[in-house]
Amino acid sequence: MHERSSVGELAQQLRQELKRYSPGGKLPSSRALVERYRVSPVTVSRALAQLAAEGLVVTRPGAGAFRAAPHAHAAPAGDTSWQTVALSADAGGEPVPRTVDASGVTVSLAAPPPGVIEFNGGYLHPSLQPERAMAAALSRAGRRPGAWARPPLEGLPELREWFARYIGGPGGTVTAAEVLIAAGGQSALTTALRALAPPGAPVLVESPTYPGMLAIARASGLRPVPVPVDADGVRPELLADAFRASGARVFVCQPLFQNPTGAVLAPPRRAEVLRIAREAGAFVVEDDFVRRLAHEDAGPLPPPLAADDPDGVVVHVGSLTKATSPSFRVCALAARGPALRRLRAIQVVDSFFVPRPLQEAALELVGSPAWPRHLRNLAAELKSRRDAMTGALRHVLPELALPHIPSGGYHLWLRLPDGAHESDLAAAALRAGVALTPGRPYFSAEPPAAHVRLSFAAVAGTAEITEGVRRLRAACDDVLGPGRENGSTPPPDLATLLP
Structure with a gap:
């Protein structure tokens, strides 16, 4: 029997066999099922996994597989159909419908x-995450004086200083005063788009690009306009055309190891992108999401675009999450001028601040020899x-x-x-x-x-x-x-x- 088809056939046979078991009843061992049905252990494992996904069995490591308890009868569902009208009542007057597709x-x-x-x-598999170092950092953070007190709205000064050095490099082109601490890259990108583009406006995005960015733009009532990417990053001539044709004032890009292509913006194009945006009177939102995920053979990395921008064109987003854990949501949002003040205001209104214990833990982690x-x-x-x-x-x-x-x-x-x-x-x-x-x-x-x-x-x-x-x-x-x-x-x- 072909392996792929045998999984489905075995699952169907086990569904019938389950009818003879009471809830909580133990199924035969995997070895017994292998011998009875003359299939491989992998087939048995996949068939049981399929039944577990259907809620028919429960597997317990070291104990075996058991018939799942029947679902309790749910209370009668209410009528939420009225929400369809309420959620779309104002959509007719919006230039771009504010759809939320996650x-x-x-x-x-x-x-x-x-x-x-x-x-x-x-995200990283648990075996790649610095779990021991994060646990130690959290433990030390909890013992810091004032660890549970309210932090500065912009973030802890020491953490902002660390991010500023990381973004600006040895030249110190970014200062701590130009950095806000945000709760992860997705939150920071949402804040950036809300601050820089009004509802209904076009926003230039790389094509292809991270689906989460497209979801943010559409949920904010913005209109994503694609700009093609090749092996050297976004194509400057098409970026200039897109600015002229759309009138956009924001371009979102990932210059380093772009998602999904993995492209790195070539050195000549870096200066071109900044020049084109400056001439268009537009912002560049730099999503520097995997700088800390360079491979062993990567060689020296180009600095963030923000390090080469004295005029406040670039709004930089850089997170610790990808190199740590999906729950370690600490991020820097860097900008200059009135844009920084607007970013700060929106972030405070939306979320007040990032919890201080998490910021303290981030400081402990990046300052430790384990990092x-x-x-x-x-x-x-x-x-x-x-x-x-x-x-x-x-x-x-x-x-x-x-x-x-x-x-x-x-x-x-x-x-x-x-x-x-x-x-x-x-x-x-x-x-x-x-x-x-x-x-x-x-x-x-x-x-x-x-x-x-x-x-x-x-x-x-x-x-x-x-x-x-x-x-x-x-x-x-x-x-x-x-x-x-x-x-x-x-x-x-x-x-x-x-x-």
Whole structure:
């Protein structure tokens, strides 16, 4: 029996068998199921994971699988249909409807079903997070004098000073007075767009770009206008055209290891982008989200755009979250002039301030010897994982084009063969036991081709990466046809691809 079809068949057989069990009744062991149904242990594991996702069984490590208790009868649902009218009552007078679509964000936040390999994650796997260092930092922070007192609205002065040095570099081009502390990059980007663009205004975005940015813009009543990106970052001539055609006064970009392409804005283009924005009387919102996720072979990194901008064109967003944990939401928002005052006012109105214990913990973490050690280890591990994924893709899925191998960040951007449908591939991949991110949400207009994004940071290690690529090969066979017919060679033994 083919492995992929046998998972579904075994799950169906177990559904029937469950009817003979009382709630809490224990199912036969995995070994017994392997022998009874003549399937592999992997098939049993996936079938049980599927039933657990359906709420039919509960698995307990070391104890086995049990029939789940029936759901209690829910109270009668109220009638919320009136909200449809209330939420759209004023939409007719808005230049741009303020729709809130979080689907592009939740795909990287939601945990996949048990047994599914997470190629769609946007954060570090727990094994890569500095959990011990963060715990120690939190413990020390709690003992600081005044740790639970109200912090300055702009943030702790010492933390602002640390971020200012990091952003401005040795030249000290950014001062602590120009830095605000925010609760994570998403919050800071939301504040920046609200401060710099009125509802109904156009905002220039890279194409493709981070879906969370598009969600922020649309939820704020803004109109995203795409500007194409290539291997060297945003194309300056098209950026100038977009400013002229749209009248936009804001451009949002990720100059370093762009999401999803991994591109780094080339040195000649850095100056061009700032010049074009300055001539347009516009702001550049710099989302410097993965500067601390450079790979071991990255070489010297270019400074943030904010370090080269004396005129307040750049509003800089730089977060600690990607290099630590999704719950370590501490971020810098740097700007100059009236824009800084408006950013501060909006942030205070929205959230008052970032909790002081978290700011104190951030100070303890970045000031400890464990911090540079963590970044060095992370750089080596990310390179190892990137190489494992690119090597497996090259051998097993050569029909998926990888035009650029990044030297930083946590993801790869793959183009599918002409005529392929990324939504079909994503669905087939999930059935095969691997979650990936379709490319469509990364485009604010029609995409030029079908793409998928694969993350190599949210998985347990290189062995899981090669297994995930093997499962993705099976999904591609379902959607694109067998590998031989797509010009690829038969998959090798994936164990030979491990570093």
